Amino acid sequence: MRKYKVVVVGAGNIGALFDTPDSKEILTHANAFLRNEHFQLMGFFDVDRKKTLEAARRWQVKAYTSLDEAMEEADVVSCTVPDAYHFEVLKKIAEYPIKLVFAEKPITKNQREAQEICGLYDKRNIPLQVNYTRRFVTEFMELKKKISEYGKFLRGTGYYGKGILHNGSHMIDFIRYLLGDITDTKSNYAFIDFEKDDPCVEAELKMAGGVFFMHPLDCSVATLFEIDLFFDKGRIRMTDGCMKVEEYKVLPSETYAGYYNYISVQTYSVQYDSSFKNAVNNIYNVLENKEELICTKEDAKKVLEICKKLQKC
């Protein structure tokens, strides 16, 4: 069986170090490709040689000494460098005859760069999948399929931290994925808790005929990522980093005749490690069966545009 050769550029946490070959969960690009029979993890390239060596030793693959050397052996490239280097690395790797790139979010730090990357990848005909993680989680894919059963979207609230672009973009992408496009936005500056050029903002997003409010919490206090969505037939509440989901239905009150309440009907935990599995399966099906990418560069560019608008408060 033919296997696609994979190289990881950026041998840090999400590229290589969040897990090991015998971890129960898949938490890195390396592990995601290693565990899929259609791919062969070839090795790592990192500008920090120690990181390249550490990752190569951990995953028992090659430690490339240059990007050129790494790209000579790559069909598929994971781009897992820090946000500030996404543009530079995505631009450089598009010069090589590669078949697909799996890039970490955000696509770039600004819209000019995102525009250039989208144009370049279109021109070179290289599919670019962006890792907005929640899109690939099995339980959320199921939730999206049945979202119309909840009725009309009314209002929602989300809590996040670590910057509107760095982490808030995960929330914006996720609600766009579930509910559709954002038609209008407002924001107020709140504070900086992570990167100096990426404030946390209070935001109001109009979408799907309703409104979604984003409230930041300083990440030095706690890491928070929670969403509560109200519809006219139900409610979806996601807590604990959206790992715990509670589904409610609007039902007649058991106590007061003529009143309706949101009554809990189902609670479940989400298995996040399905995210990398589904992302890599999707990548294989894009390469072999012309399936659509689950998170396209255009999705990531759209989210970036929204974040940039919100930052200008």
Ligand SMILES: NC(=O)c1ccc[n+]([C@@H]2O[C@H](COP(=O)([O-])OP(=O)(O)OC[C@H]3O[C@@H](n4cnc5c(N)ncnc54)[C@H](O)[C@@H]3O)[C@@H](O)[C@H]2O)c1
């Ligand atoms: N999708 C998610 O849920 C999720 C989770 C964590 C991190 N991320 C994203 O992943 C990216 C990496 O985060 P991390 O925590 O793994 O960072 P990290 O700092 O642990 O690792 C990044 C590595 O990239 C290397 N690097 C920097 N510039 C390079 C270059 N030009 N070429 C090759 N290597 C280079 C660094 O030396 C470092 O080892 C970030 O963009 C972050 O936003 C996404």
